[in-house]
Amino acid sequence: KKIAVFASGNGSNFQAIYDQIQLGVINAEIGLVVCDKPQAGIVARAKSANIPVFSFIPKDYETKSHFEREILDALQMHEIDLVVLAGYMRLIGSTLLETYANKIVNIHPSLLPAFPGKDAIGQAFQARVKVSGVTVHFVDSGMDTGPIIAQQAIEITDEDTIETVAEKIHKVEHALYPKVIQELVSK
Ligand code: GRF
Secondary structure, three states, X not given: OEEEEEXXXXXHHHHHHHHHHHOOOOOOEEEEXXXXXXXXHHHHHHHHOOOOEEEOOHHHOOOHHHHHHHHHHHHHHOOOOEEEEOOOOXXXXXXXXXXXXXXXXXXXXXXXXXXXXXXXXXXXXXXXXXXXXXXXXXXXXXXXXOOEEEEEEEEOOOOOOHHHHHHHHHHHHHHHHHHHHHHHHOO
């Protein structure tokens, strides 16, 4: 199977998935990286892994469906079966949702439905919750909504800082996402 990874930032989840593919733990290939910020870390990571990149600047387009049509062309050209969002900081529109129905997944750094949206780690830390975690879910038109596939919890203690919470969350993400992706591609 061929997957596309969509991201806007550093790409540490991309890297974790790529590494598990190289190790033979995930039976898939990353056929395309899609990025809405040409300067983002993920673009350099993808290039050094020789993975094709479609990067674009959203404000160069009239509407979301204009750039999503180009993304769709790239997905189809590379025969992508599964779309994996990993820190892609925008909502998926109807153009992609209709064609890739139930084939788009996202990872979010909280136990949804708690703390959707931006800075979920900061939101959870400020709320002083004692348990937070990571959610992988199918994507629908909402913000971090859609049926949940997997969740894993972490504890937040009085000794934790926002940095140590973020570290715990990212560690869980880098193990959980590859595991879920392997389950999805083996179906
Ligand atoms: C992750 O925390 C993910 O849960 C969130 O965005 C972050 C992306 O990090 N949606 P990275 O770019 O994979 O390092």
